Amino acid sequence: MMLLTKDNLRTLINDLIKKGRPVIGPMGEGKDSCYKPIGSFDEINLVVPFPTKSSKEFFLADSEHILSYTFEEGNKVSVKEPPEPKEMVLFGLRPCEAASYPIMDKVFGWDYKDEFYLKRREKNIIITVACESADEFCFCTSVNISPKTTEGSDIQLTKTTAGNYNVNVITPKGRSLASEYEKLLTTGNEDIVDFNGPKQKQFDISRIKPWLAQNFEHPMWHKIALPCIGCGVCTYLCPTCHCFDITDEGNLKGGSRCKNWDACQFAMFTVHASGHNPRDTQSKRFRQRVQHKFNYYPDKFERTLCVGCGRCIRHCPADMSLLNTLITIDKLANNEIPSTKHQTPNNLQAPNPKT
Numbered sequence: 001m002m003l004l005t006k007d008n009l010r011t012l013i014n015d016l017i018k019k020g021r022p023v024i025g026p027m028g029e030g031k032d033s034c035y036k037p038i039g040s041f042d043e044i045n046l047v048v049p050f051p052t053k054s055s056k057e058f059f060l061a062d063s064e065h066i067l068s069y070t071f072e073e074g075n076k077v078s079v080k081e082p083p084e085p086k087e088m089v090l091f092g093l094r095p096c097e098a099a100s101y102p103i104m105d106k107v108f109g110w111d112y113k114d115e116f117y118l119k120r121r122e123k124n125i126i127i128t129v130a131c132e133s134a135d136e137f138c139f140c141t142s143v144n145i146s147p148k149t150t151e152g153s154d155i156q157l158t159k160t161t162a163g164n165y166n167v168n169v170i171t172p173k174g175r176s177l178a179s180e181y182e183k184l185l186t187t188g189n190e191d192i193v194d195f196n197g198p199k200q201k202q203f204d205i206s207r208i209k210p211w212l213a214q215n216f217e218h219p220m221w222h223k224i225a226l227p228c229i230g231c232g233v234c235t236y237l238c239p240t241c242h243c244f245d246i247t248d249e250g251n252l253k254g255g256s257r258c259k260n261w262d263a264c265q266f267a268m269f270t271v272h273a274s275g276h277n278p279r280d281t282q283s284k285r286f287r288q289r290v291q292h293k294f295n296y297y298p299d300k301f302e303r304t305l306c307v308g309c310g311r312c313i314r315h316c317p318a319d320m321s322l323l324n325t326l327i328t329i330d331k332l333a334n335n336e337i338p339s340t341k342h343q344t345p346n347n348l349q350a351p352n353p354k355t
């Protein structure tokens, strides 16, 4: 194990920036917190519980031109490819957030290889900081992740009681960065800060998938989704939601093909050219989100499409709680809530901790 003092961490980050390698870090406070390119170490806010937006936009841009073209004289068309992505260092991510990238890798590297995502994955380095605390919306342990999981991290730092960081180098990319800065690292480790937050699992994940597979038409879906206004905030903030749409925009001089985030919670998401919409109510759209994350994706890739970061609960304007939905499903699966095909129990949704 190696150790990095707080002063040496500042030196490392500032040196990367000085050498022209963009460093992305958590900035701001409360709802305004986000990941952004930083100008110096002192701009980072490592005590922010959770940046509102996840860091996925640095791998899957919210909107990007994937090619552009111009019409030239003589009926010629000139096509311009997008620039190659720059190597970035993403610093200060929570472990659950980094764990979302191996999950998305499976989607973007499966049958069709999405080079826009994969090139950034290849180039970017992720340095996580193990969690010191969790709030009432976090449920990583319930989806078999821990506050110090190393999945998706190239290097993980753990804060010590002396204010320094134990360094765990995980991947070859992490090793290469650590050897570049070996003068800043010392051998040894220190006592770590105690984790402060709920560690217990809040539902039994093994009961969720079988129940979802058998209860597509359960009356719960209608009742539980009633408050949802279909704003899509949950999907845009989620580190594992990855749907996008491709549009062509052009005029007589040229145009571009654009890749934009999309969301299964939008009413237009599944509208056919005929006008028919197979998911024509919000409850069907909410059901799709839960089924995709905890039934369809695990069918294909044998794990959940959720890391339990709690963002979709913290920021839902309608106080919908995915955690409470999963607790409810667990209780239904375990016969702790009576359920019949034609009756919807009145006490289906436990209150959201925010309310």
Ligand code: SF4
Binding pocket: 227, 228, 229, 230, 231, 232, 233, 234, 235, 265, 312, 315, 316, 317, 318, 319, 320
């Ligand atoms: S669950 Fe909440 S955040 Fe998601 S679409 Fe519905 S209202 Fe918006």
Ligand code: SF4
Binding pocket: 234, 237, 238, 239, 240, 241, 293, 305, 306, 307, 308, 309, 310, 311, 312, 313, 322
């Ligand atoms: S579904 Fe919610 S809790 Fe799960 S990863 Fe997405 S935002 Fe986080």
